[in-house]
Amino acid sequence: MNFSAQSTCLAISGGVGGAKLALGLSHVLEPGQLTVIGNTGDDFTHMGFYISPDLDTVMYTLAEVNNKDLGWGQAGESWNFLEAVKRMGGESWFQLGDRDLGTHVVRTQMLEAGKSLSEVTSHLCQQFGIKHQLVPMTDDPVATIVHTRSGEKLAFQHYFVRDRCMPEVTGFVFNGIDMAKPAPGFLSAMQEPSLAAIVVCPSNPFVSVDPVLKIPGVMEALGSGEAAVIAVSPIVGGQAIKGPAAKMMAELGMPQTALAVAQHYIKQYPGQVQGFVLDEKDRGLADEVEALGLSTIVTNTVMVTLQDRIDLARTVLNFSSEITPR
């Protein structure tokens, strides 16, 4: 691999898709080389528990205890708590597994005891034996609100889980983001002189990546260093591998293409994204993405096996070292 052993990488991730690439990166990089920033715009309090779906998905994935059948939660999960809650007439729209609940309860207790979300995340990762850094985008409250055609404004999990992404979206607001500061570990990873690659994982651009990049100061800090910002398209062949990204694009009046994802990033963060990774299915779009001013590579981005994750991680890191030679 061309990526130097002295270089560090910052990866920005939402849930499942991002976590897959983060896992690949963790297999390729030493613990000190990788910081994964998790979106917390989806976080919410449910039944008194502070739940951080994207951090949990990345954490379970890095610990390799994630539930591969469901795509979320822990492997070997049981559902007796939820069954009991249903029997008691309690809220049951959000699927809380018995093991998963352990995470939420311990996190909630630690937060109530005055720990920051960063400290809690670090503790939980340590308990799971994760050696790379997983850091929330911020320790401050930020809540993604989904604006819908009907005029209703939905808390993200209500849109995503309770309403199964059915409402037609018209836009997104990140409540609290103006007051949010990047988490200390995010800030220090951005300011690290050895930082050589900033990888925007193949996560939902609107509700997973934008909340991270729109925290005041983040794009300025990312853009001010020498490391290239490289985005991996979450849209492949006009479809999202998982989640509502493509559906959202249609509803927002955008073409459901990887090109439109590149255009979104360029429009939102002008001059601050340097590289774009297209799937082989989208080879035909490469010239158009290049024409936007983005260095572009084409590779397999559909990560089915662990080897796929590792291969994509290597490819992305090598790509970064071509754009940013160190």
Added chain:
Amino acid sequence: MNFSAQSTCLAISGGVGGAKLALGLSHVLEPGQLTVIGNTGDDFTHMGFYISPDLDTVMYTLAEVNNKDLGWGQAGESWNFLEAVKRMGGESWFQLGDRDLGTHVVRTQMLEAGKSLSEVTSHLCQQFGIKHQLVPMTDDPVATIVHTRSGEKLAFQHYFVRDRCMPEVTGFVFNGIDMAKPAPGFLSAMQEPSLAAIVVCPSNPFVSVDPVLKIPGVMEALGSGEAAVIAVSPIVGGQAIKGPAAKMMAELGMPQTALAVAQHYIKQYPGQVQGFVLDEKDRGLADEVEALGLSTIVTNTVMVTLQDRIDLARTVLNFSSEITPR
């Protein structure tokens, strides 16, 4: 049975032993005839959950979903939540089963939404299909504190579960009891003109029965009616069927006998207990109990089978109608 179909019964119960007799009573009496009062001195908040161990044991027992192997919790329980919490380095001394946790979470949510413990208990019982009334002794906070030889004052669950009843006890204090009022359902059951039997179940006299009977006004209300107060000895052949009652008696300098239980009740509630139920193993104590001024019967009080529970319930009710003919 001699107990009239128009009469009502109030049963005072702690956990396991009391719940067995409560179940027997529920098989013998119509729903409108039985109110079970549950001790709440053991209640505590753990990991943010309001836990009411005795109410839960009675509720699960009446619903016949209780875990017969463990003697507490629900049948078919799983422990994945607790295992996850342990892995996360969280508190794990209190055994929280996955199903059981559903009860605690729904109860906590309802309490936080402003419902009283009585309302929550009634709701939970309804969801479990329980037709008889289960009522907490009070909706006010009362906390049993165990005073120990070492001078340490332990919250009840710390003594009972965390420290496995190992500390030597010197006495008990019920924090908050002076300000506590009987729960509305307790008060109305006591004032019911048809009340013909007040059964003190074979529960721990010091930490299960005393907190109920020492709520201001309770003994006065019980004593003012025509119904006899009948206590069933939790000590059989010098041993507690379950729990630390006998150990406590030794530490408090009392003989470990059913006679000493009778003496305790007479001393604590002079003139207000009329009947006492001894096990056949303690037939030799009957004359001495009678000599205390208590009507006494001897029967099998060790409830192994459902039929044992039903038989004891019938015997106690018939005994009450001999003492209080209606």
